[in-house]
Amino acid sequence: MKKVLLVTAIAALCSHSVQAEVNISGFASVMGGKLTSGTGVPEFGLGPTFLANYPTVGVYEDEWTFKPDSKFGLQMTADLTEGLTATVQLVGRGADDFEAGFEWAYVSYELNEHWTIQAGKKRLPLYYYSDFFDVSYAYLWVRPAADNYTWQIFNYTGVNAQFNYQLGDWAMSGNIYTGREDDGENKLLSEFFGSQPVREIWKDIIGGVLSFNRDWLDLRFTYMTYQNERYSAGVPVLWNGKNTRRGNFAGFSANVDYNNWLLLSEVNRLTLDGGDFDTYLISAGYRIEQWTPYISYADFDSEGEVHSTASLGVRWDFHSSAAFKFQFDDVTDDGYDGLQVAGDSRAITLGIDLVF
Amino acid sequence: MNWLKVMTLTTAMTVTSAMAEVAVIVHPSNAATVDQAEITRLFTGRGTTFSSGSKATPLNLAESAAARGEFDSKVLSKSSSQMKAYWSKLVFTGKGTPPKELTSDADMKAAVAADATAIGYIDAAAVDGTVKVLAKF
Numbered sequence: 001m002k003k004v005l006l007v008t009a010i011a012a013l014c015s016h017s018v019q020a021e022v023n024i025s026g027f028a029s030v031m032g033g034k035l036t037s038g039t040g041v042p043e044f045g046l047g048p049t050f051l052a053n054y055p056t057v058g059v060y061e062d063e064w065t066f067k068p069d070s071k072f073g074l075q076m077t078a079d080l081t082e083g084l085t086a087t088v089q090l091v092g093r094g095a096d097d098f099e100a101g102f103e104w105a106y107v108s109y110e111l112n113e114h115w116t117i118q119a120g121k122k123r124l125p126l127y128y129y130s131d132f133f134d135v136s137y138a139y140l141w142v143r144p145a146a147d148n149y150t151w152q153i154f155n156y157t158g159v160n161a162q163f164n165y166q167l168g169d170w171a172m173s174g175n176i177y178t179g180r181e182d183d184g185e186n187k188l189l190s191e192f193f194g195s196q197p198v199r200e201i202w203k204d205i206i207g208g209v210l211s212f213n214r215d216w217l218d219l220r221f222t223y224m225t226y227q228n229e230r231y232s233a234g235v236p237v238l239w240n241g242k243n244t245r246r247g248n249f250a251g252f253s254a255n256v257d258y259n260n261w262l263l264l265s266e267v268n269r270l271t272l273d274g275g276d277f278d279t280y281l282i283s284a285g286y287r288i289e290q291w292t293p294y295i296s297y298a299d300f301d302s303e304g305e306v307h308s309t310a311s312l313g314v315r316w317d318f319h320s321s322a323a324f325k326f327q328f329d330d331v332t333d334d335g336y337d338g339l340q341v342a343g344d345s346r347a348i349t350l351g352i353d354l355v356f
Numbered sequence: 357m358n359w360l361k362v363m364t365l366t367t368a369m370t371v372t373s374a375m376a377e378v379a380v381i382v383h384p385s386n387a388a389t390v391d392q393a394e395i396t397r398l399f400t401g402r403g404t405t406f407s408s409g410s411k412a413t414p415l416n417l418a419e420s421a422a423a424r425g426e427f428d429s430k431v432l433s434k435s436s437s438q439m440k441a442y443w444s445k446l447v448f449t450g451k452g453t454p455p456k457e458l459t460s461d462a463d464m465k466a467a468v469a470a471d472a473t474a475i476g477y478i479d480a481a482a483v484d485g486t487v488k489v490l491a492k493f
Binding site: 023025027073075077087089104106108113118122123125131132134135137138139162164166169171173213290317320321323355 | 393397402403404405419435436437440441442444445447448449450451453
């Protein structure tokens with residue numbers, strides 16, 4: 001999973017050099033797919049499309065493509081000893097033509113056996129799979145259902161405190177974070193939902209995650225509040241006459257891994273400017289040696305924007321560091337009043353996820 | 357679908373063919389006692405101390421070592437791929453670091469014999485006086 005290299009790192013503040021142990025690890029997915037049918041949205045002039053990934057605008061169309069779900073990531077962690085580490089993660093996604101960028105860059109300090117403080121750029125831990133969305137090897141499907149993971153902002157820069165306690169038979173862990181994200185030209189809002197460059201700002205972010213684990217049961221609670229500010233072609237967007245609006249996000253997830261049965265679920269609500277955006281996901285799988293067939297259903301519901309995805313697939317752990325996956329998705333877009341997303345679609349995706 | 361059956365059968369045979377006993381070992385001076393739940397906690401990064409409160413450093417065998425698969429399935433009740441998926445999630449979200457890996461029973465014994473905080477495991481047949489056995493599975 002990792003290669004340990006001994007490198008000599010020159011500490012910026014010291015004139016002498018120190019030896020830091022650097023761990024290099026990584027992940028990759030090579031996934032190809034295509035539509036088997038789709039309606040598109042004629043009133044927008046959008047042809048048949050399966051929007052597999054909202055924030056990066058990963059779309060499958062009639063021709064085979066490897067772009068939407070293929071990606072690679074490389075993580076380097078320098079252990080500066082005495083509880084201090086520095087981590088960077090470079091991620092290149094097919095949806096961005098594999099232009100790699102620093103997705104994560106943070107320093108981490110272990111205060112004691114229970115608490116660790118981190119500062120820098122990380123992924124927002126909103127939904128259950130948000131912060132390891134790109135590490136597809138770590139979960140069952142080709143991707144967490146697009147209907148849940150629709151939000152245009154997925155990183156933040158700030159401070160994070162995480163903890164770990166044992167309460168009898170329960171392991172309790174979680175984190176509290178604060179920060180902001182200023183996305184100069186947001187891909188989803190600029191390219192998919194509009195044609196103008198949109199600058200999207202989430203500021204005054206304050207959030208927390210609390211997880212309880214016991215044997216085969218995993219429960220997770222998540223909450224976040226933020227202020228949204230948006231500029232379309234440089235002009236502030238106004239909501240009820242104001243240039244900011246508050247969003248409050250809350251979610252709960254319960255996962256079971258018992259006797260080779262997997263039951264995965266999450267339910268979330270974002271309240272933005274008085275409107276509710278509700279999402280849920282439910283999935284079941286059964287492990288037969290290296291094979292895990294699964295089904296899942298995910299739903300998004302707000303005033304006007306209504307869509308769901310039913311999926312069927314299989315994961316095959318054919319190698320100790322790699323899994324083959326095949327998935328069929330059936331999207332129903334019941335949006336109205338001009339709030340359709342990409343219309344109905346059916347698509348197949350297959351390929352390999354790995355970690356090293 | 358015949359190839360699928362063959363695949364499943366092959367897997368089933370590989371799993372049942374290795375039945376060696378695994379011994380969980382610590383430094384001879386370590387007076388701690390552990391049960392399976394506590395070993396699981398230490399080897400999944402959810403705990404960092406022995407019941408006595410002293411620091412614990414879990415050491416894993418590499419996947420190439422026979423006892424690794426035995427340990428994962430008998431003690432942690434997971435396959436090695438499940439453990440890899442579990443650790444991937446923690447490693448790439450900055451929430452944990454998997455135990456250091458050693459390539460053989462001999463390396464494991466030497467590492468545990470040299471570190472009072474270490475806890476590791478080896479094929480029970482490889483145990484000698486340099487380490488103390490806490491449990492066998």
